[in-house]
Amino acid sequence: MKIHELITTTEPLRELCERLAKSEFVCVDTEFMRENTYWPELCLIQIGNEEEAAAVDPLADGIDLAPLWELMCDNEDVLKVFHAGGQDVEIVFNFTGKTPHPIFDTQIAMMAISQSEQIGYANLVESWLNKTIDKGARFTDWSRRPLTDRQIEYAIGDVTYLATIFPKILNKLIKTGRGAWLNAEMDKLADPANYENDGDLAWRRIRSPGRNPTVLGRLKALAAWRESEAQHKNIPRGRIVRDETLADIASHPPKKQSDLAKVRGLSQAWRDNEIGKRLLKVLEKAEPLPKEEMPEKAKRGAPLGKEGALVADLLKLLLKIRAREIDIAARLLTRADEMEALAAGVRDLPILEGWRYEVFGKDALELVEGKLAFAVKNGKLTMTHVDDMAEELAERQAAE
Secondary structure, eight states, X not given: OEEOOOBOSHHHHHHHHHHHTTSSEEXXXXXXXXXXXXXXXXXXXXXXXXXXXXXXXXXXXXXXXXXXXXXXXIOTXXXXXXXXXXXXXXXXXXXXXXXXXXXXXXXXXHHHHSSOSSOOHHHHHHHHHOOOOOGGGTTSOTTSSSOOHHHHHHHHHHHHHXXXXXXXXXHHHHHHTOGGXXXXXXXXXXXXXXXXXXXXXXXXXXXXXXXOHHHHHXXXXXXXXXXXXXXXXXXOGGGTOOHHHHXXXXXXXXXXXXXXXXXXXOOGGGGTSHHHHHHHHHHHHOOOOOGGGSOOOOOOOSOOHHHHHHHHHXXXXXXXXXXXXXXXXXXXXXXXXXXXXXXXXXXXXXXXXXXXXXXXIHHHHHHHTTOEEEEEETTEEEEEEHHHHHHHHHHHHHHO
């Protein structure tokens, strides 16, 4: 594989992207800093295929990243491969208003062919290539210039290894016939709605204090205000006000600014500073949340009770058995709250649709309906249909 030196000007970047545009896939990774800013600061972009790879310096004077964004977001013929790519996709969206497409995430893919829930990149490389990555450069200051040779080598390695691993993962997905299982997960990763910073929707990320429209209306107004303040100052939203403090203020709004000093999570300065004044004005203008914006109630059946809780526990045990049997991450199949809903009588669930129904949901439903039971065979815990158990018992009795 040809490894290019750090690209710092537009023309070499354009030439690289023209060559990569002829590939079936490109692997992409980024290095960024976001500890002290609202917007992640893009410091380095690594991109490559099986033949060549390079690191691109987005902080270089005069460099135009347009050829890269065109390849990433407008070229539908080239698959963009990431590992745990959520934050990388967010960065692309912040620059372009678009997300890379089509897209493939090897961390998500590993869930379909192994029991790995969130395998890290170093473990991925070790398991597929039997190589150990030097993590020493991982936590360096990527915004400082010049970058060291060690930093560049480490960064480019993130895509060179991935370019070797991806075809292996793809082949295994094809052999197991599980590629279609990942379509919805990849579409979710590429959905621009996940990365939009819409202040009016920011409240949905905060744990809602109940379902009171007045309280939620205040929370919506406060969350939108906090986003605006954080964006304007370009600092993390939590440095303005933490989530739990915002929810507390929405539930128990102060009557006057001096009361802000009594709120847990706010300093004494809030009693008379300008940001405190702005917060009070937001509270004064807040209106109850409209009915059409109220969060949907969680799908619930009858209260579980002791018997229902026991059934839910049995479903979780079944999930562990099935995940082990077919070598898949349990999280890709279902979640604990979904199994509790199934035990409570809810039937409108993803677990009872499509491939999840065939792989797990059908047996889960039969377990709830008493048609399936646990059995120990050859020292292993397995699932057996009740009718089959009855037949086996009858045969044994007849033989005796």
